[in-house]
Amino acid sequence: MTTIGFVYPDHAAEDDYPLAEKLLGSGVRLPVAHIYGTDLHAIPELLDLGAPHRLAEGARLLAEHRPDAVVWACTSGSFVYGTQGAREQVAGLSEAAGGIPASSTSFAFTNAARAMGLGKVAVAASYPEDVATMFADFLGDAGIEVVAMSNHDIATAAEVGRMTPEAVADLISSQDQPDAEALLIPDTAMRTLALVNTLEDRLGKPVLTANQVTIWEGLRLTGATSTSETVGSLFRIPPAEAKVGGE
Known part of the structure; x- marks a missing residue:
């Protein structure tokens, strides 16, 4: 075990x-x-x-x-x-x-991206812009280029946790970019595990969630x-x- x-x-x-x-x-x-x-x-x-x-x-x-x-x-x-x-x-x-x-x-996130051989990613962040930018910088330090980043300015983790599966899927799907090899969603307050396969089928690329x-x-x-x-x-x-x- x-x-x-x-x-x-x-x-x-x-x-x-x-x-x-x-x-x-x-x-x-x-x-x-x-x-x-x-x-x-x-x-x-x-x-x-x-x-x-x-x-x-x-x-x-x-x-x-x-x-x-x-x-x-x-x-x-x-x-x-x-x-x-x-x-x-x-x-x-x-x-x-x-x-x-x-x-x-x-x-x-950085280890998963390396394991998958990802060099360019898009980020769909729930955070305010200043916090989301720090995540992009963290990825950059690991050699992972953020080609697009959205921030949704959601103030608290509790608000993220109350999002419906439909709202989560829509937020993620709307942030895809053609030149991104994968889409990253960096918030453990967001329920995503049951959605990953569906999102990958929809987008045709890997989706990495927190x-x-x-x-x-x-x-x-x-x-x-x-x-x-x-x-x-x-x-x-x-x-x-x-x-x-x-x-």
Whole structure:
């Protein structure tokens, strides 16, 4: 049994994780621990949300599950620190969790993109422009070019979590660009797992969403070989065999 623990901010789309457990089968457990802060999509609040003491609390809550790896399931609360700061954040989470492998959703995006050989992407962000730009910069540091980026200025994660599946699909589909090799949706507050295959069929290209890549990253950290036909083209790549480069 492979157990991957996720530190998840507040409450919004955490039901993507039990859904993934069902889709991936009985060999994978994906427990979620919640930490709490202001869910505002604003830089000072996001820096506070990803602070070391908050992630350490998440690691403590996950300890009872004896995870093989742990992932900070928050994109904006990781990329807002910049690439080096996000590395330090992950190192601190690993230490708090007893030295097990750790990562975050921001690194999950860059690792997933590298595994798929993506060089040019479009981004459909729920965030305000200043926060969305920081995600584009984070991708750029990893050598991934953002050829188009939309920001929807949704103030809080709770508002994103209340979006209907139809609204999510429309938001994502409307942001496709012909020269983008894939479309990225960077918000773990958005329910997307059940929509990925449909969106990929509609757009004819890979779609990488926050909860999807976060779960895949956890599998990669544990050396899992699990694949699935139900969670997008990313999950057709055995995580343990992915070539992701350095973090």
